Amino acid sequence: MSLEPIISVTDLYKTYVTDEVKVEALKGVCLDIARGDFFIITGRNGSGKSTLLHQLGLLDRPTSGALILNGQDVNTMSEKERAAIRVRELGYIFQEYALMAELTALENVMLPAMMTRPMAECRASAKDFLERVGVSHRMYNLPRQCSGGEQQKIAIARSLVNGPAVIFADEPTANLDSIAAQEIMKLFRSLNEDESHTIVMITHEQDETTYASKLLNLADGQVESNA
Amino acid sequence: MPEWRIPFFLIFRHLRRGSKWTLALIIFLMAIAFVNMVFASSLFNGIIATSNANVIETYAGNITIYPNAKDDFIARTDKELTKIRAVDGVKAATAHYQLPAASMKFKNIKSTFRLIAIDPSNEIQVTNISQKLISGRYLEANDSDGILLGAQVTGNEEAATRSFKGIKVGDIVKVTLQNNTEKNFIVRGIFYSNYIEADYQTFTTIKAMQDVAPYLRNQASSILVTVDTPGTEPKVIDGLKARGVNGDIHPWQDSAGLMKDVTKSFVSIDVILSLVATLIAAVTIFIVIFVDITDKRSQIGIMRALGVRPYLIHAVYVLQSVVYSVAGVLLGAAMFFGLLVPYFVSHPFALPMGNAHLVVNVGNFVLRAETILWVAIFSGLIPAVMVTRINMLDEIRGK
Numbered sequence: 089m090s091l092e093p094i095i096s097v098t099d100l101y102k103t104y105v106t107d108e109v110k111v112e113a114l115k116g117v118c119l120d121i122a123r124g125d126f127f128i129i130t131g132r133n134g135s136g137k138s139t140l141l142h143q144l145g146l147l148d149r150p151t152s153g154a155l156i157l158n159g160q161d162v163n164t165m166s167e168k169e170r171a172a173i174r175v176r177e178l179g180y181i182f183q184e185y186a187l188m189a190e191l192t193a194l195e196n197v198m199l200p201a202m203m204t205r206p207m208a209e210c211r212a213s214a215k216d217f218l219e220r221v222g223v224s225h226r227m228y229n230l231p232r233q234c235s236g237g238e239q240q241k242i243a244i245a246r247s248l249v250n251g252p253a254v255i256f257a258d259e260p261t262a263n264l265d266s267i268a269a270q271e272i273m274k275l276f277r278s279l280n281e282d283e284s285h286t287i288v289m290i291t292h293e294q295d296e297t298t299y300a301s302k303l304l305n306l307a308d309g310q311v312e313s314n315a
Numbered sequence: 316m317p318e319w320r321i322p323f324f325l326i327f328r329h330l331r332r333g334s335k336w337t338l339a340l341i342i343f344l345m346a347i348a349f350v351n352m353v354f355a356s357s358l359f360n361g362i363i364a365t366s367n368a369n370v371i372e373t374y375a376g377n378i379t380i381y382p383n384a385k386d387d388f389i390a391r392t393d394k395e396l397t398k399i400r401a402v403d404g405v406k407a408a409t410a411h412y413q414l415p416a417a418s419m420k421f422k423n424i425k426s427t428f429r430l431i432a433i434d435p436s437n438e439i440q441v442t443n444i445s446q447k448l449i450s451g452r453y454l455e456a457n458d459s460d461g462i463l464l465g466a467q468v469t470g471n472e473e474a475a476t477r478s479f480k481g482i483k484v485g486d487i488v489k490v491t492l493q494n495n496t497e498k499n500f501i502v503r504g505i506f507y508s509n510y511i512e513a514d515y516q517t518f519t520t521i522k523a524m525q526d527v528a529p530y531l532r533n534q535a536s537s538i539l540v541t542v543d544t545p546g547t548e549p550k551v552i553d554g555l556k557a558r559g560v561n562g563d564i565h566p567w568q569d570s571a572g573l574m575k576d577v578t579k580s581f582v583s584i585d586v587i588l589s590l591v592a593t594l595i596a597a598v599t600i601f602i603v604i605f606v607d608i609t610d611k612r613s614q615i616g617i618m619r620a621l622g623v624r625p626y627l628i629h630a631v632y633v634l635q636s637v638v639y640s641v642a643g644v645l646l647g648a649a650m651f652f653g654l655l656v657p658y659f660v661s662h663p664f665a666l667p668m669g670n671a672h673l674v675v676n677v678g679n680f681v682l683r684a685e686t687i688l689w690v691a692i693f694s695g696l697i698p699a700v701m702v703t704r705i706n707m708l709d710e711i712r713g714k
Contacts, residue, residue, distance in 0.1 A: 147620055147707055168624065175622030186617045186711065188325075190332040195324075200621045203318045230332065246621075 093156075094253060094286055095121040095144055100153035102139050102309075113139040114150065115309040121254075121302070126280040127288045128297050131306035137290045138258060140306065144288060145178055145256040146170045158253055175203045179247030181257040185239040187231040193218060193242045194227045201249045210249075217245035221275060237268030244275060248285075255279070257289040261296065273299055321623060322630035326638060341603050345643020345687065348596035350651055352683045355588040357651075357673040358664070359581040365669035366578070367571070369510035372443045375570035376409075376539030377548050378555070380562035388534035389562050396437075399540055402554040406543045407440035409433060410535035412521065414528055415493040419479075419517070421486065426477040428468050430490060430517045432524035432531070441539045444506050444518070451484035451504030458520045462488055462500035465514035466507035488517075490527070498527045509669045538562065577668070593686055600687075601694040604636055608698045615702055616710025625703040629696055636695025637688065644684045651675075 102114040113136045121127045121144075131137045142148040143155060146162055155163050158177060162170060180186075187196045197214035205213070218224045221241040226234050234242065240260055247255050257276070261269035277299055279285040289296075297303055305313040330338065371377055380399070382389050389395055392410045399408045412432040418425050435454045439445045444463070445453040454461050470478035479488070488500045500519060508514055524531055542551050548566040555564055568575065608615070615628055656673050663670035702710065 142708055145620075147711075171619075171622045171624055173622075174620065180620055182617075182711070186613075186620075188614055188617065190325075190328050195328065199321070199324075199618075199623075202321055202324065203622060205317065207320065 092123050093120040094123045094125075094158055095119075095288075096154075096156040097144070098154040100140070100143060100155065101151045102136075102143060102148070103151045113309050114143070114153075117153070117306075117309070117311055119304060119311065119314060121286065121288060123253075123286055124280070124284050124301075125286055125288075126276070126299055126301045127286070127304065128300035128302070129288070129290045129304045129306060130292070130297060131312070135306040136309040137306055139309075141256055141258055141288065141290055144254075145180060146174055147180075175200060176250060177253045179250070179252035179255040181240070181243050181247050181255065181260045183259040183262045185231065185236070185243045185263075187239055187242060187246075189231055192228050192230055193223060193234065193238075193245075196231070196242055197246045197249050200246060204250070213249055214245070217248050218242065220248075221245045222271075235268070236264050237271060240264060240268070240272055241275065244272070244279075248279070252285075254286045254288060257287065259290050259292060261291070261293065269293070269296075318624070318627055319630075321627050322634050325631050326634045329635065330638065337607075341607075341639050342642045342646055344599055344603060345596075345639055345691070346647035346650060348592075348599050349644050349647030349683065349687050350655070352589060352592040352596060352686065353647070353651055353675070353680060354655070354673070355592070356585050356679050356683070357656075357675050358671065359585045360674040360676050360679075361659075361671040362664075362666060362668065363578050363581060364674045365666075365671045366510075367567070369508060369513065369669045370571050371541075371545075371567050373447070373508040373510050373513035374442070374516075375567045376441050377542045377545065377567050378540040378552060378564060379567065379570055380538040380540065380555070380560065380564050382536070383561070383563050388531070388536060389538060390534060391561075392533045392535040392538070395535075395538065395561055398558050398560055399538065399555060402551060402558050402560075404542050404544065404547050404551040404554060406541045407437070408538055408540045409437035409441040411537045411539065412524055412528075412531045412534070413536035414490070414519075414524060414531070416490050417493045417495075418491045420489040420491070421479040421482050424477060424479055426468075426479070428465075428515060428517050430462075430519060431536075432519050432521050434521055438518075441541050444508060444513070447506040447508045448504045449507045451502065453504060454518060454520050456520060457522060458503065459522045459526060460498070460500055461503040461519060461523065462490075463504050463506060463518040464488075464502055465516045466505060467511060467514040468517055469505050492527055496527045498523070509665075511667055589683070593690065596687060597690045597694060600636070600640070600691050601697070603639075604632065604691075604695045605698040607635075608632060608702050612702055612705070612710045613712070616707050616712075619703065619707045620711060625700075628703050629699045632695040632699035633692055636691040640688050640691030643691075644687055648680075648684075 097117055097119045100114050100117040104111045104113055117140060129137045129140060143150045162173065194214050197217055198210040201210035201213055218227055221244050223238050223241045226238050231239050261272050264272065273296055276287055280287050303315050304311060396408050396410060399405055414430040414432060416430045418427055435456055454463055468478055469482050470480035482502060484502050484504060486502045488502060489497060490500055491497050542548060552564050552566065618628055659672040663672045
């Protein structure tokens with residue numbers, strides 16, 4: 089595995105103000121994620137895991153601190169530039185699958201690719217990824233016609249379709265039974281080990297931390313351990 | 316620009332796979348909003364058209380020629396009629412000879428109404444009074460003592476004061492002229508044109524006129540002219556003037572009298588009602604789209620997270636609004652032309668100026684369809700812009 093950092097975070101702070109109450113969700117987080125890492129973030133509820141993932145995945149902006157992604161300072165970029173990076177370089181998997189209800193599995197996977205590529209190529213690529221994650225039989229089904237495990241696999245295929253540099257997964261197994269959860273984790277391992285995808289994942293499950301090449305434990309918005 | 320496929324891609328799927336009931340309800344609401352905008356305007360158009368048609372067909376022709384200011388009559392009427400009929404665009408012409416009736420008497424009721432002598436064969440080519448008889452028959456040229464009475468004269472319509480209430484065909488009306496000449500006329504027929512000004516008139520023949528006022532022969536009080544093509548009145552008037560027709564020539568609009576003011580009021584009311592209808596349509600469409608967008612906030616958040624730029628999300632909802640409004644306008648037009656127009660043709664509104672049905676002005680119709688379209692575009696765009704300004708994570712969580 090390469091040691092070249094694909095993500096480098098220095099002194100990251102995020103403060104939310106709700107009804108004049110300040111909540112410091114991240115307090116000076118520093119970390120490096122190398123290309124090809126399977127980086128797992130753990131911590132108790134309210135420790136700042138999701139907040140950190142959202143900053144790393146450019147879904148939110150930190151209050152202060154530096155965030156270098158693939159050698160670029162993404163905090164100083166415009167929303168347009170950040171959106172372009174999200175399309176080309178990042179993939180997302182959400183806890184609730186976050187699939188578009190009116191699109192079939194194939195169309196859901198095609199959607200991010202349609203921002204940049206010809207239709208036929210999007211379709212071929214989406215089919216290919218659905219096959220690779222093992223849900224090609226659900227290609228023409230709507231999300232509501234698929235099981236939770238299948239929906240999460242479709243979401244994984246969608247996160248892969250643009251060949252991202254980093255895949256972010258926010259508790260991807262939280263809504264799945266143990267068998268489906270295990271399948272998803274094996275899929276992540278395969279993507280990481282066989283295809284060298286960098287994965288940044290949040291989990292609450294202790295046994296899933298065994299998949300990590302790096303493990304970060306957050307407590308009260310600060311790095312408690314980073315191994 | 317491959318990303319511009321996304322709004323079309325999403326809209327097509329939404330229409331195919333979204334709730335059909337919701338879609339039908341939204342389009343129905345749009346259609347109702349459109350019909351609401353078109354209905355009042357068409358009704359006013361109908362009233363104005365009916366009123367105008369009545370003025371032309373029962374009272375003034377397309378063009379009315381009066382004596383010049385210095386004259387009491389149009390001298391050598393027959394020659395003038397020949398000149399008039401030779402002008403391009405003139406379809407027919409008829410002379411009206413107004414008798415100076417001091418009074419008319421039926422039984423004990425004494426009153427005064429306009430008594431006009433006509434040539435029935437010329438008159439039927441210009442006015443349609445002959446088709447408006449509710450009892451009796453029309454006049455014939457050789458009738459020397461017949462009289463036709465308008466419905467206001469007979470008291471059939473309550474508006475007239477001192478009307479000949481109860482008079483019927485065959486009854487006698489005694490007419491006294493200003494020179495005290497008297498003549499009994501027999502009621503041949505009663506007409507009801509549904510235009511109040513026309514229904515106050517009474518008609519007799521030129522032959523009958525010659526008994527009491529022979530000096531009026533060839534001395535018309537007015538000449539009514541119809542044109543081949545409605546709307547060509549100014550051109551025909553120019554032709555009449557060029558031909559040297561003797562008289563003061565006016566288009567029918569100058570005879571509309573009270574109806575001109577009513578028409579102006581209708582136009583003002585129509586503008587106000589149209590503004591209110593537009594506002595109602597805007598609020599309705601805005602609420603419909605806003606609820607739809609609010610319902611999909613989480614999906615909008617997901618799209619943004621995947622890198623779909625806000626302008627594409629705006630385009631999705633603008634496009635959706637365009638689809639809704641075009642479908643609404645088409646459905647509204649189908650409801651309007653398929654149901655409302657035929658219904659009001661068979662069940663017209665009974666008004667003092669005539670029976671009115673819905674008349675569509677194509678320009679107004681298109682303008683209102685365009686208004687619905689623009690209202691829908693802004694009603695789709697504004698909530699979409701509002702939603703895409705919310706924090707992306709709050710959107711994904713549906714907050």
